[in-house]
Amino acid sequence: MxxxxxxxxxxxxxxxxxxxxxxxxxxxxxxxxxxxxxxxxxxxxxxxxxxxxxxxxxxxxxxxxxxxxxxxxxxxxxxxxxxxxxxxxxxxxxxxxxxxxxxxxxxxxxxxxxxxxxxxxxxxxxxxxxxxxxxxxxxxxxxxxxxxxxxxxxxxxxxxxxxxxxxxxxxxxxxxxxxxxxxxxxxxxxxxxxxxxxxxxxxxxxxxxxxxxxxxxxxxxxxxxxxxxxxxxxxxxxxxxxxxxxxxxxxxxxxxxxxxxxxxxGGKSPLIVLKDADLDAAADGVIGAIYENAGQICSAGSRLVVERAVHAALLGRVLERVRTLTIGHGLRRTTLGPLNSEAHLARVTAKVEAAKARGLTPLVGGAATADPETGAGWFFEATIFDDADAGDPLVQDEIFGPVLAVQVAEDTAHAAALANGTPYALVAGIYTRDFAAAHTLARDLDAGQVFINEYFAGGIEVPFGGNRQSGFGxxxxxxxxxxxxxxxxxxxxxx
Missing domain, CATH: 3.40.605.10 (Aldehyde Dehydrogenase; Chain A, domain 1)
Incomplete structure (x- = not known):
């Protein structure tokens, strides 16, 4: 062919x-x-x-x-x-x-x-x-x-x-x-x-x-x-x-x-970025973790847990990369494709609109859209909500779309607590140059798989599955x- x-x-x-x-x-x-x-x-x-x-x-x-x-x-x-x-x-x-x-x-x-x-x-x-x-x-x-x-x-x-x-x-x-x-x-x-x-x-x-x-x-x-x-x-x-x-x-x-x-x-997986991380690599990881397949991934990094010391610097890098994403038909090799169905687009839209109704304002995105070339399709903008409260549905509920919730941590222990703070436990990501901190977090996180310094690392050789509401086996x-x-x-x- x-x-x-x-x-x-x-x-x-x-x-x-x-x-x-x-x-x-x-x-x-x-x-x-x-x-x-x-x-x-x-x-x-x-x-x-x-x-x-x-x-x-x-x-x-x-x-x-x-x-x-x-x-x-x-x-x-x-x-x-x-x-x-x-x-x-x-x-x-x-x-x-x-x-x-x-x-x-x-x-x-x-x-x-x-x-x-x-x-x-x-x-x-x-x-x-x-x-x-x-x-x-x-x-x-x-x-x-x-x-x-x-x-x-x-x-x-x-x-x-x-x-x-x-x-x-x-x-x-x-x-x-x-x-x-x-x-x-x-x-x-x-x-x-x-x-x-x-x-x-x-x-x-x-x-x-x-x-x-x-x-x-x-x-x-x-x-x-x-x-x-x-x-x-x-x-x-x-x-x-x-x-x-x-x-x-x-x-x-x-x-x-x-x-x-x-x-x-399901999953509501955290991507943790500590203050000593390579921020450019972490920003690339964030983009891939949440916007690949328009966020329609059980193991998507839909929560960014970042130490306060590098919160602004990292978010600036992430926003720069979001602006380079191209929306359009998947067969044209765009970087942000559509959601899979009209019904699923409606579900994602409803969850984001509910967040807005609670007074939350997205830093970027936040609405359904269309392919700029055809005016058609079931697309949703790349969306980021900053400094989300730990109990907010944006943090607790799986959205299954291109929607990122940012949580700010005061230190490594706080990052671990935030990361473990949902009913899900599928995967988690960590970005840090500190070997001991990385593996301490890997030990303390409740997740079936932990990625260090590369989200979605591994392949068919690595067992995959979740704990708690993310399933078993x-x-x-x-x-x-x-x-x-x-x-x-x-x-x-x-x-």
Missing amino acids: NLAAAVRAYLDDGTLPDLPVDHFIDGAFVAPAAGERLETFDPGLARPFLAVAAGTAEDVDRAVSAAQKAQRAWGRTKASERGAILMRAAMLLRAEAARFAFAESLDSGKPLQEAEGDVAGAARAFEYYAGAADKIEGETFPIGEAYLGYSVPEPVGVTAHIIPWNYPISTAARGVAPALAAGCTVVAKPAETTPLTMLMLAELLVRAGLPAGVCNVVAGTGPATGAPLVADPRVRHVTFTGSVPTGQGVMQAAARNVASVVLEL REKGFAAVRNYLRVKSVAARIG
Whole structure:
């Protein structure tokens, strides 16, 4: 695919490359049982560009049945063979990166360069778990010379993956790849606003050699497809990324079947800047932490906790960088893309307007806007509120948009207290030149992951997940493989 030509064709006359519109079940694209379709929208132009299958419980049943039928053979496939298939998938994904990035940017709204990074990261995830497949090992137990004791890791069975709209290909890869490496089968339910790349990925996996039925995708709404999927007693594990209320419902549904869950939920993550930090590096970190993907990131650095001694100097640098951000359609490689849907734009706008009604005034931004080139799209200005009170909803509530709340700390201890002062505990960032202070804060912060001197540091090798209202369980790293395994212990008298 010639990416530049495809972008020009779409923006000029709406021409699209071949994109999937049906469910992917038992190795093939299949039309929805009820014949219903859902429009998927281009957030940069606020208009539909494709109609995709709208699933029902009947479609879910067919997908779970296919996964259950394929489970025994896939679970007993030699680990090195599973790894080889995942490696071929990684190679195909890299070869077809332009097509995937185009679809991801168009469907989600994010800038094309961010979508390209997401596709590259997804390919890397398949590489990583391809290498992990034949490293899944049991243990032996010292229970005496007359006995042999050992454990056997086994795949849990059929797994459900509820994929969010903010990082569709990234989140899919970090869940599906370790599940397949462990020998599990998959039924994925992408977000109704961003179904494309998960459907494309399932078809790519079959071309890489994955047997039919091992990875299935049912598109549709949460109530019509997600709910029956997580409630199906044949599903033995659910990996969910999304909001706290929906995650609680998923956990309740899985509990009725005594199925395991991993929940990656919301965040209100702090980025701490101490007075000895490199302020230019910190300012760059702040911009990336809150304005990448227009702030639609569970782990976004949506709170800047800065020591008073450098508060003014740092904020000046941040404001300079905010003024260089360009708003526009993601396919034009702008730096601040749209929000994913009209409904989400309304939610972000309402939260900012409520802050204004409480008497708070943004230093910059604070309103919905449009692409200056077309006058269309679901955009929100890069926004900063300074010196926010610790109890204010701007500090306590996840906004999930390009809105930064600044909190001023008197010293390192105060910074830690402010950072821990919300119900969330997903990630945290620290900028300082003081090695001891950095690692003391890393110890004292309640967060599943801590970044030091680079926000979003790390990669697929580093376990990721939250505490408290941010969920539980870990994705990425080898820890993710363990989500999809159960342990069988064997004890035998041999003498």
